[in-house]
Amino acid sequence: MKGVAQRRATIVDVAKQANVSKSTVARVLEGKINVSDDARARVLKAVAALGYERNRLAVGMRSGRTGLLAIVIPDITNPFWAEVTRGAQDQAIKKGFSLLVFSSDWDVAKEAAHLQAIRQARVDGAIINPVADNFDSIDFFGMPLVFLGSSAERFPEISSVGSDIKQGVNLGLQAFAERGHALPSLIMGPRSRLARIRFLRAVTDYCIARDMDPELVTIEDADYTVEGGFQAMSRLLELNARKEKHRAVFAANDLMALGAMMAVRKAGLRCNEDVSILGFDGIPAGMFSMPGLTTIKKPSRQIGETAMVCLLDEIEGHSEHGRIHLPCQLIERDSVADLYRQNEINR
Amino acid sequence: MKGVAQRRATIVDVAKQANVSKSTVARVLEGKINVSDDARARVLKAVAALGYERNRLAVGMRSGRTGLLAIVIPDITNPFWAEVTRGAQDQAIKKGFSLLVFSSDWDVAKEAAHLQAIRQARVDGAIINPVADNFDSIDFFGMPLVFLGSSAERFPEISSVGSDIKQGVNLGLQAFAERGHALPSLIMGPRSRLARIRFLRAVTDYCIARDMDPELVTIEDADYTVEGGFQAMSRLLELNARKEKHRAVFAANDLMALGAMMAVRKAGLRCNEDVSILGFDGIPAGMFSMPGLTTIKKPSRQIGETAMVCLLDEIEGHSEHGRIHLPCQLIERDSVADLYRQNEINR
DNA sequence: ATGAAAGCGCTAACAG
DNA sequence: CTGTTAGCGCTTTCAT
Numbered sequence A, B: 001m002k003g004v005a006q007r008r009a010t011i012v013d014v015a016k017q018a019n020v021s022k023s024t025v026a027r028v029l030e031g032k033i034n035v036s037d038d039a040r041a042r043v044l045k046a047v048a049a050l051g052y053e054r055n056r057l058a059v060g061m062r063s064g065r066t067g068l069l070a071i072v073i074p075d076i077t078n079p080f081w082a083e084v085t086r087g088a089q090d091q092a093i094k095k096g097f098s099l100l101v102f103s104s105d106w107d108v109a110k111e112a113a114h115l116q117a118i119r120q121a122r123v124d125g126a127i128i129n130p131v132a133d134n135f136d137s138i139d140f141f142g143m144p145l146v147f148l149g150s151s152a153e154r155f156p157e158i159s160s161v162g163s164d165i166k167q168g169v170n171l172g173l174q175a176f177a178e179r180g181h182a183l184p185s186l187i188m189g190p191r192s193r194l195a196r197i198r199f200l201r202a203v204t205d206y207c208i209a210r211d212m213d214p215e216l217v218t219i220e221d222a223d224y225t226v227e228g229g230f231q232a233m234s235r236l237l238e239l240n241a242r243k244e245k246h247r248a249v250f251a252a253n254d255l256m257a258l259g260a261m262m263a264v265r266k267a268g269l270r271c272n273e274d275v276s277i278l279g280f281d282g283i284p285a286g287m288f289s290m291p292g293l294t295t296i297k298k299p300s301r302q303i304g305e306t307a308m309v310c311l312l313d314e315i316e317g318h319s320e321h322g323r324i325h326l327p328c329q330l331i332e333r334d335s336v337a338d339l340y341r342q343n344e345i346n347r
Numbered sequence C: 001a002t003g004a005a006a007g008c009g010c011t012a013a014c015a016g
Numbered sequence D: 001c002t003g004t005t006a007g008c009g010c011t012t013t014c015a016t
Helices: A011-018 A022-030 A037-050 A056-063 A079-094 A108-120 A150-154 A165-178 A194-209 A226-239 A254-266 A300-315 A339-346 B011-018 B022-030 B037-050 B056-063 B079-094 B108-120 B150-154 B165-178 B194-209 B226-239 B254-266 B300-315 B339-346
Strands: A068-073 A098-103 A125-128 A145-148 A160-163 A185-188 A219-221 A248-251 A276-281 A294-297 A323-326 A329-331 B068-073 B098-103 B125-128 B145-148 B160-163 B185-188 B219-221 B248-251 B276-281 B294-297 B323-326 B329-331
Touching: A011 A022, A011 A037, A022 A037, A056 B056, A068 A079, A068 A108, A068 A300, A079 A098, A079 A300, A079 B079, A079 B098, A079 B108, A098 A108, A098 B079, A108 B079, A125 A300, A145 A150, A145 A300, A150 A160, A150 A194, A160 A165, A160 A300, A165 A194, A165 A248, A165 A276, A165 A294, A165 A329, A185 A194, A185 A226, A185 A254, A219 A226, A226 A248, A226 A254, A248 A254, A254 A276, A300 A323, B011 B022, B011 B037, B022 B037, B068 B079, B068 B108, B068 B300, B079 B098, B079 B300, B098 B108, B125 B300, B145 B150, B145 B300, B150 B160, B150 B194, B160 B165, B160 B300, B165 B194, B165 B248, B165 B276, B165 B294, B165 B329, B185 B194, B185 B226, B185 B254, B219 B226, B226 B248, B226 B254, B248 B254, B254 B276, B300 B323
Parallel strands: A068 A098, A068 A125, A125 A145, A145 A160, A160 A323, A185 A219, A185 A248, A248 A276, A276 A294, B068 B098, B068 B125, B125 B145, B145 B160, B160 B323, B185 B219, B185 B248, B248 B276, B276 B294
Antiparallel strands: A098 B098, A294 A329, B294 B329
């Protein structure tokens, strides 16, 4: 029987076989209660016998609900976004929805194309990490939407889920302080990204709250890549080699932190002993580096799960959730030295 | 206008506005040629004016083509599968299809549920890395299918795409030989997986072709995880510590190779100098390990792209492609020592 | 080149 | 509790 194209059973076939009307079959399928046990049993039997499977297109056509959801992220190949997607996926499946996945590559044109596909597919809702500055020209016809990440802040009317950057930065800065380090130097992403602005604001707030001068912290620009982190760290090292400065470095993501570690090694210095490096993201690769990368982990999977739960809520007509910021977490490995303990040991 | 739920324009609205019939609008939308330039222009204008967007549900209902495709992989969070998915995604988008993504977690029940969702969504085709041993009970109604990976071999009637494990293993074994190593010890995945059998068969063939005894190679079982690789390597080390044995190790995936590297370090030995380790996969994390992981890279993205191209071909009614095995590639980093060059240097 | 009519499979609204 | 009817938006077929 496999692979043979034969006509699929419809609700009418089931109705005929079970000796009831289409409506009754539909009621059973929908799980409605107002059906006699007898009729239900006959319908179920017919469904099994015919191998009937509901045509969700037809359902969607009539009811307006397709059982389809969509997620638009920059790149499914990026471990962070893969985790987010997985979280969303699991929640969607659990509720009987299927998930369309799109990668925008931070490209406005691609994003626009994906949004069109999403609207044409008549999905019941979508989770989006927006790259365009605005969607004024786009009418979503009231389609439930949840935005992801810092860039979502540009859209005040749409609920969003992301990590709590301010809290994560505080965690990192405190980690340095508690281990006896001065304020770290910073390796940041591109100036255009909203996440950078949030990061720096958190640093400033931290300094001010402790009567430190935020102007004193050195900032190197990079681009979220390993190579960029490598070069930024190299510049830091040249800036003030062996002068006891830049012995603590906080990178805005793990890839740059890993690149920075390579630069330290290249310069003949050792990470931890000579320079302490802290990352931000929590990607698996940090486990394998030498030394292991100490980092601030974003709750990636939980972000996806939460976004999906919000979306599902909005689809069911519950009120909107507003802005949700999930807490980050310190993962301690070996790239940040504990100066206090070292001193104790030396004594 | 944003967020306001207003009725979406239909083909009838467009027809009215353009002063033509539904049929003519449909013809323009389909890109048919038998439409006067005048009519086409009016339709296009009306489409733009009304912000009309085709309802793919209705199209699918009538024409049988939904523009939806599906992919079922074990876990989108696994970098290998994320790459495969991305490859498939790009090709699908290019042809105007949207992609439903499912993670099966190597779980037969989950897989079955996903396949049901796929059939209910009336997708035009699907790419599947099968986990169940057979789908005899499932009738796909002639839905175009392409299978992924070694496990696809269980389904002779369905075309499949995967990496060429035999060629990859040969590449690895040759790499060891060319650098002056004896036959490596092996860290393998679970005995149940078809990929393991293929791997070992390739090793046996290699040995026989060179008059070596395949029985001489040591095999440690593991489970494709870092921890499993760590333990397997530890056993290897105990087996014959410092007796010049197991100085070359070939792991069946990168994660186990990375775990093995950790075990070597833990034992006070050094990777490359004391033990050479070769991985299989080509995951990004291998770039950051210390030393960098030398590995056999599977063409993950290309596998996804190729599978999707095959699927699209089958959807368009072209003949089936049969079994496709894409070649692997050696990525040389620093975890495999070149014994010949070392000797030269020492002289 | 264009239009009219039928109908894909289902659910919603109503009637009984 | 159950059946009848109408119609979602589109493509297809047939006629003109």
